[in-house]
Amino acid sequence: MFRTPMQRILQGVRVLDLTRVLAGPWCTQNLADLGAEVIKIERPGKGDDTRSWGPPFLKDREGHDTHDAAYYLACNRGKKSVTLDIATEEGRGIARSLAISADVLVENFKVGDLARHGLDYASLSREHPRLVYCSITGFGQDGPYRDRPGYDFMVQGLGGLMSVTGERDDLPGGGPQKVGVAVSDLFTGMYATSAILAALLHRAASGRGQHIDMALLDVQVAMLANLSSTYFVSGVPPERMGNAHQNIVPYHVFRASDEFLIVAVGNDSQFAKFCEVIGEAQWPMDPRFATNPQRVRHRDLLVGMISERMRSRTARDWLSRLEPSGVPCGPINNLEQVFADPQVRHRRMQVKAPHPAAGEVCMVASPMKFSATPIPHDTPPPTLGQHTVEVLQGILGISAERLAELRARGVV
Helix, strand or coil, X not given: CCXXXXXXXXXXXXXXXXXXXXXXXXXXXXXXXXCCEEEEEECCCCCCHHHHCCCCEEECCCCXXXXXXXXXXXXXXXXXXXXXXXXXXXXXXXXXXXXXXXXXXXXCCCCCCHHHHCCCHHHHHXXXXXCEXXXXXXXXXXXXXXXXXXXXXXXXXXXXXXXXXXXXXXXXCECCCCXXXXXXXXXXXXXXXXXXXXXXXHHHHHCCCCEEEEEHHHHHHHCCCHHHXXXXXXXXXXXXXXXXXXXXXXXXXXXXXXXXXXXXXXXXXXXXXXXXXXXXXXXXXXXXXXXXXXXXXXXXXHHHHHHHHHCCCCHHHHHHHHHHHCCCEEECCCHHHHHHCHHHHHCCCEEEEEECCXXXXXXXXXXXXXXXXXCCCCCCCCCCCCCHHHHHHHXXXXXXXXXXXXXXXXXX
């Protein structure tokens, strides 16, 4: 069946979101961007932990702080918020009914926690065999670490990322460094999205759902990519190299006379062009620098020579000379500069959506660009419990009187 331009890819797919903080919400936000109906279950009165992870908080129309921190806004757009206490018998029953009505359930509770509430895959799949159920934890559903809490920071260390991130130990500022954003969480959310989409395709062919077991540690190990391959081939663990590349030279941050810039030379012809632009055309004829393997072997010598040369001009001056020559290079922008960049603006990576408290909210657009089913970005992150009545009445048929009773008892 051909889709009309107005139809969204996952239109008709319902997702029950039992996640909080980042990895799970990042996954379910991706699904919401693709058109799924995502119902986010939150604790009455508190909601997702990240709602309070501020300042900064979103401002209302009068300039006062709302109850939603910027962190929460980053990973919850396009969802419906339902407040529900699943620790109560009535709350568990409602959650179970919503799960039975859903195509996908995503959760990041500790291993075994949802089994106590009858909301684990084994319990739900008996009644709903088509359910695609995705569990996200720090270390997976089995193994010696299965019961440990898992946080991005510790997984970056345990999974090897911090062993290759940061300046060399023998240089000023040397030592392990975490990445500036929670990449283990974000990559896990992305892998979980891919796994869920694949499971939906499998269900379309087989008629059956399945359980997806996502672990931050697994993802962290997998995302080291070529560095793990380097270790397998050489038997030597890669070390921290700061901004340098393990296998390419020059691929580095250099200090110009005023600020830093990036030079990322990927092959010998680019190196020759780079040397021509900086006024050192004889360097490629030096056998120590003629080929990339030789440049890697003489890394410290060459980087020192380039560093001295780059200090003779401003960063913008160098960029204006290097970019037209085809030498890969670029500035190091702060976020104000990022969102003012003409390419970022052209790609519409900053979008706005109407917001019930603030009037509108700025968001980073999804990087997924579809020709036939563009992502509209018209639904902001929900306020706490914004859709409780809509969802529980519309999907489960709970009466207004019953909802009022449940609200009075703190169930919703």
